[in-house]
Amino acid sequence: xxxxxxxxxxxxxxxxxxxxxxxxxxxxxxxxxxxxxxxxxxxxxxxxxxxxxxxxxxxxxxxxxxxxxxxxxxxxxxxxxxxxxxxxxxxxxxxxxxxxxxxxxxxxxxxxxxxxxxxxxxxxxxxxxxxxxxxxxxxxxxxxxxxxxxxxxxxxxxxxxxxxxxxxxxxxxxxxxxxxxxxxxxxxxxxxxxxxxxxxxxxxxxxxxxxxxxxxxxxxxxxxxxxxxxxxxxxxxxxxxxxxxxxxxxxxxxxxxxxxxxxxxxxxxxxxxxxxxxxxxxxxxxxxxxxxxxxxxxxxxxxxxxxxxx
Amino acid sequence: xxxxxxxxxxxxxxxxxxxxxxxxxxxxxxxxxxxxxxxxxxxxxxxxxxxxxxxxxxxxxxxxxxxxxxxxxxxxxxxxxxxxxxxxxxxxxxxxxxxxxxxxxxxxxxxxxxxxxxxxxxxxxxxxxxxxxxxxxxxxxxxxxxxxxxxxxxxxxxxxxxxxxxxxxxxxxxxxxxxxxxxxxxxxxxxxxxxxxxxxxxxxxxxxxxxxxxxxxxxxxxxxxxxxxxxxxxxxxxxxxxxxxxxxxxxxxxxxx
Numbered sequence: 220x221x222x223x224x225x226x227x228x229x230x231x232x233x234x235x236x237x238x239x240x241x242x243x244x245x246x247x248x249x250x251x252x253x254x255x256x257x258x259x260x261x262x263x264x265x266x267x268x269x270x271x272x273x274x275x276x277x278x279x280x281x282x283x284x285x286x287x288x289x290x291x292x293x294x295x296x297x298x299x300x301x302x303x304x305x306x307x308x309x310x311x312x313x314x315x316x317x318x319x320x321x322x323x324x325x326x327x328x329x330x331x332x333x334x335x336x337x338x339x340x341x342x343x344x345x346x347x348x349x350x351x352x353x354x355x356x357x358x359x360x361x362x363x364x365x366x367x368x369x370x371x372x373x374x375x376x377x378x379x380x381x382x383x384x385x386x387x388x389x390x391x392x393x394x395x396x397x398x399x400x401x402x403x404x405x406x407x408x409x410x411x412x413x414x415x416x417x418x419x420x421x422x423x424x425x426x427x428x429x430x431x432x433x434x435x436x437x438x439x440x441x442x443x444x445x446x447x448x449x450x451x452x453x454x455x456x457x458x459x460x461x462x463x464x465x466x467x468x469x470x471x472x473x474x475x476x477x478x479x480x481x482x483x484x485x486x487x488x489x490x491x492x493x494x495x496x497x498x499x500x501x502x503x504x505x506x507x508x509x510x511x512x513x514x515x516x517x518x519x520x521x522x523x524x525x526x527x528x529x
Numbered sequence: 530x531x532x533x534x535x536x537x538x539x540x541x542x543x544x545x546x547x548x549x550x551x552x553x554x555x556x557x558x559x560x561x562x563x564x565x566x567x568x569x570x571x572x573x574x575x576x577x578x579x580x581x582x583x584x585x586x587x588x589x590x591x592x593x594x595x596x597x598x599x600x601x602x603x604x605x606x607x608x609x610x611x612x613x614x615x616x617x618x619x620x621x622x623x624x625x626x627x628x629x630x631x632x633x634x635x636x637x638x639x640x641x642x643x644x645x646x647x648x649x650x651x652x653x654x655x656x657x658x659x660x661x662x663x664x665x666x667x668x669x670x671x672x673x674x675x676x677x678x679x680x681x682x683x684x685x686x687x688x689x690x691x692x693x694x695x696x697x698x699x700x701x702x703x704x705x706x707x708x709x710x711x712x713x714x715x716x717x718x719x720x721x722x723x724x725x726x727x728x729x730x731x732x733x734x735x736x737x738x739x740x741x742x743x744x745x746x747x748x749x750x751x752x753x754x755x756x757x758x759x760x761x762x763x764x765x766x767x768x769x770x771x772x773x774x775x776x777x778x779x780x781x782x783x784x785x786x
Contacts, residue, residue: 233786271627274786293531293629301627307620316548323541324628326534368624 221249223407229279239265241431254418257428300369304380310354325372434522450507456500546642561600584751594745595717605647609687632778643684671747678763685770
């Protein structure tokens with residue numbers, strides 16, 4: 220198995236003594252779409268900083284597609300495209316200058332860089348803005364500019380640190396589609412995000428990091444499988460009487476919406492039959508989106524309790 | 530292959546730096562032309578006529594090389610100091626740090642940008658000076674060697690300043706408290722032979738003396754310092770500054786946590 224990323228025993232202690240990473244171990248398969256989740260200050264950005272050579276590690280090893288960060292730094296850097304959390308381009312340079320210069324730092328000849336710039340800026344809807352200074356772009360455009368910039372040297376591993384923070388829903392979805400497409404074309408992706416729905420929509424595998432350690436590293440499918448209870452929102456034809464369900468917990472939100480908590484093993488048949496008996500018509504149904512959020516909070520809390528017990 | 534990658538990276542940094550100072554030409558190219566015109570009018574034409582000769586030539590002819598050198602020093606230093614510090618401040622230095630750009634390439638790219646601006650300013654000031662005094666060249670080689678070594682040295686100085694700087698104030702402290710006094714006491718406006726003996730000895734510790742005199746030797750063949758010594762001192766200072774800048778970048782001082 221080729222790994223896009225292999226981290227073992229990674230430690231980072233900042234000046235002043237703050238221990239951000241305490242021996243982190245992590246592997247990400249080649250071609251994977253991997254989510255790295257964790258509360259603020261958990262060590263996600265430090266980990267990404269070390270992988271991308273922005274932060275010096277205190278101990279441990281990092282390999283990217285088999286290349287060692289200590290002995291083969293140039294090769295490691297060539298494999299990685301980084302989309303940082305904060306805007307870090309020169310606000311006075313134009314969109315085209317920013318992406319072409321970035322390619323130049325990777326040794327890409329200027330003519331080739333310009334061709335690739337047209338390709339990626341067009342795909343991300345920024346080609347029309349190529350001669351505009353970066354400071355004149357909207358927040359969403361700036362985020363997309365950072366993605367285009369990270370792709371100009373055609374890396375095999377794209378690392379995105381909260382790429383959709385502050386981006387509206389429509390734009391976020393178009394960015395998801397773009398990321399899915401480049402992942403299907405063979406680019407391995409590691410993503411950190413606070414939008415758990417985003418991780419669920421995009422990622423095949425997931426790692427949860429807290430206080431400098433990985434507390435869960437598994438597939439999204441098996442993580443979601445740990446949920447023994449699911450919450451559904453049912454849209455009903457308006458009802459005059461209060462709806463009651465004896466088999467499951469429910470909450471009536473208004474005269475045409477109820478929320479039901481259903482144990483996974485039981486299914487929804489009983490719910491539907493009880494509603495039918497009361498003459499209630501179900502118009503549509505959807506899964507409540509924050510189920511992963513609940514699991515995430517649970518796992519982080521459990522991890523902390525386990526540590527305290529030890 | 531690796532050499533080609535480094536060359537492309539170097540070319541990119543250099544083009545970026547030149548684009549930056551050309552984009553803001555009103556701030557980078559016009560002020561030295563105006564300041565030096567004022568110096569030529571006031572010190573050269575008005576006061577200079579009363580001073581008479583210095584070093585065997587007219588006072589105007591005497592101060593022109595020093596004034597060109599003064600613009601070179603200021604331009605090379607401030608270009609790299611402000612550009613590199615802005616890159617640190619806006620964090621776009623990270624664009625280079627994540628890429629396989631060697632530390633030497635970063636240094637050469639930024640210094641190359643500072644030298645390009647300094648040479649362009651030198652050319653502008655020289656053209657301005659030619660309206661006041663006929664251009665007289667004794668040694669073209671000496672002029673080129675001194676101006677290149679001086680521009681490189683102060684571009685490296687600007688880089689070191691930017692590496693240590695934590696705020697924008699920090700990049701104005703060295704020019705105000707070190708560079709300006711050294712430049713004014715560096716023999717731009719007078720021959721050090723006019724100074725008392727002790728002051729002549731002290732002046733020899735000022736690196737700007739060697740630059741101004743080496744440059745002046747190239748133009749009018751008059752110098753307080755042997756040209757070979759001037760070049761030797763400049764080469765030595767450049768070697769020290771380059772080594773310090775390289776080792777600081779290697780350690781990540783001021784740019785990596």
